Amino acid sequence: MRTKVSKLSVCIVFIAAFVAFVLTLGSQSITAKEGVKLEPTLEQKINQLWDVQEIKKLMSRYEYYAYGRAWERVPKMFANRDDIWIDCEGFGIFDGPKGIETFFVDWHHSMEGDGKGMFALHLLTTDIIEVAADGKTARGLWISPGAESRRQAGAKDELEAFWIWGLYAVDFVKEDGEWKFWHFRIPHLFLCDYHHSWVELDKVEMGSQIGNEGRPTADRPSSFDPTFFGSEKKTNMFFEPPRPYNTEEDLKDFWKKK
Secondary structure, three states, X not given: OHXXXXXXXXXXXXXXXXXXXXXXXXXXXXXXXXXXXXXXXXHHHHHHHHHHHHHHHHHHHHHHHHHOOOHHHOXXXXXXXXXXXXXXXXXXXEEHHHHHHHHXXXXXXXXXXXXXXXXXXXXXXXXXXXXXXXXXXXXXXXXXXXXXXXXXXXXXXXXXXXXXXXXXXXXXXXXXXXXXXXXXXXXXXXXXXXXXXXXXXXXXXXXXXXXXXXXXXXXXXXXXXXXXOOOOOOOOOOOOOOOOOOOHHHHOOOOOOO
């Protein structure tokens, strides 16, 4: 009798554990929109940690390449597809591989000339990275303090030091097991020369102090509302931090103009 009861107890425990396991797997299809917080499996947690670290490394490489003026390396960091783009506040959107090449390589080399005295140091802070539950795409948001030395507008040979702070709001896509840039947004927060504050230069058009020889024309207008500082503007949640999501369909319009 005890043996039968013992076997029955084991069967009940096994069935209960199996049901719980199946429910855990099935629950992964519930989207973040439904407001249900689900505990991911250990394997999912490990995969997500790996993906987040790889995305951080990709962004950091970009900053090192920018500092070293190795602009030719940047286009290779984007996915090999036609729907890639860069959206920089004050310019607009540059579409496809050609647009990426125009913005990062052609324009930066044109602006920097022979490179003497050119300096662009941008940091990555306050990162929030969310990888889709299906592991195919990701969203990342950073605040980026920066300092640069550039030629002054109208004074081709004179250098000026600038403070330039902004954001990076980036969509990533996994391509052949490797994370790549997909949609790259650069909203600006403020830009001012070393001798004047952003408040003093409030009425000056963004970027007009910097020599922009060879400035390219964007393919279309920016996809987000301006974030540049203004004394008449209120700081609000202009870029919502990305939230957990299951598939690209959940967040495809996440950072578009409201």
